[in-house]
Amino acid sequence: MKIDLVAYGYKPGLETQSGELGRIVRVDRGECDVVTSKGVLRVLSDSQRSQNLLAPVVGDWVSIIEDPDLGLLINEVLPRSNALSRRDPSEQIIEQVLVANIDHVFIVHGLDRPLPPGRLERFLIIAEDSGAEVSIVLTKADQAEEISEVKAIIKAVAEDKPIFAVTLRDGFIEGLDEISKLMEAGKTIALIGESGAGKSTLINALVDDEIMATGEVRERDKKGRHTTVTREMILSPNGGVLIDTPGVRSVGIWDAQEALERVFKDLEHLSQQCQFNDCAHSTEPNCAIKEAEEKEIIDPYRVERYLALQKELEEQTNR
Ligand SMILES: Nc1nc2c(ncn2[C@@H]2O[C@H](COP(=O)(O)OP(=O)(O)OP(=O)(O)O)[C@@H](O)[C@H]2O)c(=O)[nH]1
Ligand SMILES: [Mg+2]
Ligand SMILES: [Zn+2]
Structure with missing residues (x-):
């Protein structure tokens, strides 16, 4: 052949x-x-x-x-054009490369469950760090309680990323065409997200074939069953390749300072107005971040997560 x-x-x-x-x-x-x-x-x-x-x-x-x-x-x-990597989930403080040479990352979230903004930020950082395009794909639109609320959460942390919503149920498909249009001959798309989010279901729909195994989520808490266990690349008959990955709850970020700054550019921008260059945004006088928090212009939880992620990267470089 x-x-x-x-x-x-x-x-x-x-x-x-x-x-x-x-x-x-x-x-x-x-x-x-x-x-x-x-x-x-x-x-x-x-x-x-x-x-x-x-x-x-x-x-x-x-x-x-x-x-x-x-x-x-x-x-x-051969030398990689780019890669999607995270901190190795084992105890070791090393990088784990997930997939290489990708054009687009889909961050996949199932609307049958809540979306913690902190998790989305982590996925965004590793996706952004790869240098590939990034889109957010919301699956199970038929199960959504309030799509507009979820979209608001996404807009608050991923303002400039395209959002797609899709329903893929036996006999009822909606929103797939828009996602199909993102596929192009020779272009590689990697899907990441929680177990049970519907990554493999989406890949099957995009290639119009039941290639990947899918698994029901647990009814009580919508937890996935880790049906996909290896990363795998599939060629679409309509052009383009898709990479399915095993679901993960959250990802550790790795050597992603620039990506972190891009994902938190609102706070990065604001902190330029702090009196001190090295302001830690805690007790310093004339801290623009603190002031904005007090005026309720910015979300204090987002600031907290931002500082925690900064610290996580600093600890890695100190090792
Ligand atoms: N109602 C509904 N169920 C969906 C939809 N998309 C996927 N599902 C269901 O969600 C469950 C999980 O889907 P999978 O595709 O196996 O999820 P996954 O992200 O590949 O999960 P892992 O392989 O464990 O990481 C399956 O029972 C799917 O049938 C949808 O649009 N609507
Ligand atoms: Mg799967
Ligand atoms: Zn400050």
Whole structure:
């Protein structure tokens, strides 16, 4: 089977020194599925053999060689144009790259549950830090109590991000066309969000096929059941690729100072009017943030979250 890698986002310049060029569509322990012009190959990621090989992630462009003893393995991970990463959820203070070489991130939220603004801010920061476009996709519009309230929460923390709302239920689909329009041949979209948000359901709808497994949420608290367990890339027959990811409650941010400043540009802007350059916005005199809080111009909880995120990044750099 001859596969056109252009559909998978190939661009001139992605060349390998040796071996077969391919893009990682799925990673399991020590092995990956890689799409090449000859079809999907199962290869060893073999990071043991080559200590300096970057741990390959879904979306990476790689070169594959055939080792006489080990079989097919990744020889090289090509330089990434960008990546979506977070702080490793294990105890270690290290970065975890989730997916690479993406054009657009969908932050997916299910309207069957409340939206904590702090969680959205964290997703926004890692998405913004990737440098990809960012959109917010609200699923389960049929389950929404008050969409306008949720939109107001989003506007308060993600003013400039497009918001889409969709209903995907057997026999009733609404709002899908607008999202389909965001897909383009060769463009890669990664979906992130909580378990049960409806990421896999949305991917199935966008590719018009039941490729990804989906799972019911628990009725009592709308908790998802972590149906998707690996990150996986899917080609849409209508053009574009989608990356499904396992649901996460929240993400730790990593080395994302600039993204944090962009997401909190309202507060960054205001703090330029504080008397002291290094104002911590706590007890300093003539603090513009405190003054705005007192005048109820800004949300004190947002300020609290902003300061906490600042601290989180500072602690990482101090280590
Ligand atoms: N009523 C309604 N249910 C939906 C809609 N979209 C998704 N669901 C349901 O929500 C549940 C969770 O959907 P999934 O697509 O499995 O969610 P997910 O985000 O992939 O979850 P994880 O894989 O666990 O991260 C499933 O039972 C879906 O049928 C919708 O628009 N309306
Ligand atoms: Mg899923
Ligand atoms: Zn201040």
